[in-house]
Amino acid sequence: MRQFRVILGYILLYNSSGYTQEILINEYLASNVIAFPEMFDFDDYSDWIELYNPGTASYSLNGFFLTDDLADPLKWKIPDNTEIESEGYLIIWADDYDESPGQVYMRPYWPWDNFTTRHYHANFKISANGEQLGLARADQIGSYTLIEEGSLWKYLDDGSDQSLIWIQIDFDDTAWSTGNAELGYGDGDEETVVSYGPD
Incomplete structure (x- = not known):
């Protein structure tokens, strides 16, 4: 040793x-x-x-x-x-x-x-x-809120595959829709209903 x-x-x-x-x-x-x-x-x-x-x-x-x-x-x-x-x-x-x-x-x-x-x-x-x-x-060593409750979110609801392009810093999401959290469908408590795109 x-x-x-x-x-x-x-x-x-x-x-x-x-x-x-x-x-x-x-x-x-x-x-x-x-x-x-x-x-x-x-x-x-x-x-x-x-x-x-x-x-x-x-x-x-x-x-x-x-x-x-x-x-x-x-x-x-x-x-x-x-x-x-x-x-x-x-x-x-x-x-x-x-x-x-x-x-x-x-x-x-x-x-x-x-x-x-x-x-x-x-x-x-x-x-x-x-x-x-x-x-x-x-x-x-603090506690920090990264995303406030009820924050406005950007989302894409057209069923298209964005691959990994959307995680790039310079990605342009200006055409995406916006809505308050909770986003989703089917529970009845969503702030923004996302229709899960075209089938």
């Missing part, structure tokens, strides 16, 4: 309004086998992600999430009341344990037969083959 370390200004910190630099993914270690073991909680050489606060005040991570899959930006929620001090760092172990400080676990050996977690542990590991890392803020 190949071990590597990459130092980054930031990998990706995003929200719905674009990029931000409030908190940075500063450094990470993937496929850890020899460096910086996590000795207090789960006794292993885990992957980790280091977050950095470049600001002049402490910063709350309430509503922040880490992910290794940008299609799932809310994969692991950073526990509420987690803060990074001004110009401070926070290590999050990417070891798939999904835990936060203060959780009690049993150990299979004596005399330390239990322990209380001291660190943050995400619910994923980092691939040594390379993958996406993201830090998202949930309060900026």
Whole structure:
């Protein structure tokens, strides 16, 4: 297994309004086998992600999430009341344990037969083959209406085959009919009845 370390200004910190630099993914270690073991909680050489606060005040991570899959930006929620001090760092172990400080676990050996977690542990590991890392803020992942209810629609009701021409940006649909949604026929609740063209 190949071990590597990459130092980054930031990998990706995003929200719905674009990029931000409030908190940075500063450094990470993937496929850890020899460096910086996590000795207090789960006794292993885990992957980790280091977050950095470049600001002049402490910063709350309430509503922040880490992910290794940008299609799932809310994969692991950073526990509420987690803060990074001004110009401070926070290590999050990417070891798939999904835990936060203060959780009690049993150990299979004596005399330390239990322990209380001291660190943050995400619910994923980092691939040594390379993958996406993201830090998202949930309060900026919005809900948007793409098409308003009752919107005016263009439609063609002559039974002709338009192939895929109609999806082109410069397609001219000025000759098409217009009507409010719901469009259709047969239900009795349509705003615009479409007669399904000539047979």
